[in-house]
Amino acid sequence: xxxxxxxxxxxxxxxxxxxxxxxxxxxxxxxxxxxxxxxxxxxxxxxxxxxxxxxxxxxxxxxxxxxxxxxxxxxxxxxxxxxxxxxxxxxxxxxxxxxxxxxxxxxxxxx
Amino acid sequence: xxxxxxxxxxxxxxxxxxxxxxxxxxxxxxxxxxxxxxxxxxxxxxxxxxxxxxxxxxxxxxxxxxxxxxxxxxxxxxxxxxxxxxxxxxxxxxxxxxxxxxxxxxxxxxxx
Numbered sequence: 005x006x007x008x009x010x011x012x013x014x015x016x017x018x019x020x021x022x023x024x025x026x027x028x029x030x031x032x033x034x035x036x037x038x039x040x041x042x043x044x045x046x047x048x049x050x051x052x053x054x055x056x057x058x059x060x061x062x063x064x065x066x067x068x069x070x071x072x073x074x075x076x077x078x079x080x081x082x083x084x085x086x087x088x089x090x091x092x093x094x095x096x097x098x099x100x101x102x103x104x105x106x107x108x109x110x111x112x113x114x115x
Numbered sequence: 116x117x118x119x120x121x122x123x124x125x126x127x128x129x130x131x132x133x134x135x136x137x138x139x140x141x142x143x144x145x146x147x148x149x150x151x152x153x154x155x156x157x158x159x160x161x162x163x164x165x166x167x168x169x170x171x172x173x174x175x176x177x178x179x180x181x182x183x184x185x186x187x188x189x190x191x192x193x194x195x196x197x198x199x200x201x202x203x204x205x206x207x208x209x210x211x212x213x214x215x216x217x218x219x220x221x222x223x224x225x226x227x
Contacts, residue, residue: 008157037215046119046206047158049215091157101146102171103216105157 006030008092008106015112016082024077024109026092034095036075037103038066042088050090051077079111087113117141119219121207127225128197135193136222140209147190148216149182150206151175158206158218164190194224202226 008028016022026036035054039047053059053068053075065078079086089110093103120139128134140147145166150158161180163171166187176182179198184190194201204223208216 039218044220046218046220047208049217052215093157101148101163101165101210102160102173103148103150103158104160107155108157 006094006096006104008094008104010090010092010106010109012107013110013112015114017114018082018084020082021078021080022082022111024079024090024092024111026075026077026106028073028075028092028094028106030094030096030104032097033070033073034097036066036068037093037095038064038077039091039093039105040088041091041108047091082113084113084115087111119207119209119217121205121219121222123222124220125223125225127227129227130197130199132197133193133195134197134224135191136205136207136224138190138192138207138209138219140189140207141211141217142188144209144211144217145187146210146212146216147184148208148210149190149192150208150218152204152206152221153202161192197224197226199226 037052038050041047051066063080068075089108091108093105147164149161152158164184179195182192204221206221208218210216
């Protein structure tokens with residue numbers, strides 16, 4: 005089957021840096037996306053990696069290593085509003101448009 | 116660009132009833148997706164349309180579920196003879212070509 009593993013919860017303080025890891029076991033793999041979801045809200049796209057390496061978008065960066073079946077989301081200069089759930093999601097091949105999501109990591113930012 | 120719009124936001128119904136949800140994608144997006152999300156889990160893919168053609172369906176989409184996108188614009192998801200296990204958030208997303216999927220706020224379904 006297809007699975008993406010993430011830590012269930014992470015806690016950090018305002019202004020700090022936090023890394024949320026995602027390991028995947030899938031029968032195919034095309035790319036890894038990251039989404040943020042506040043309670044009661046819609047998942048919001050943050051970042052996407054199709055190639056190995058680091059993608060930077062403002063305070064958020066995402067990394068992918070295909071050889072290790074591993075990626076992470078890095079959040080810098082944490083703010084209280086970053087408290088939310090974060091999901092990694094895999095695109096399994098070019099012909100499939102469905103995203104396969106992990107179970108999510110709940111980030112709590114403390115003052 | 117007003118984002119992906121879903122209606123209703125909440126639906127409460129009795130077991131055995133039929134329900135229908137509507138999704139209006141971002142206007143220039145030709146791809147539309149339906150997902151289901153239960154508490155504490157990530158969204159699970161249900162089905163995908165490119166324009167009016169339904170190109171992919173998950174095994175989660177039992178014969179009680181049907182989705183349409185008749186004119187390649189809005190889409191509807193119908194659940195017939197609802198069961199307790201259908202209680203979930205139903206999310207719609209849209210995208211253009213291979214761009215990221217943009218999600219709506221979802222329809223929360225509660226089965227009594």
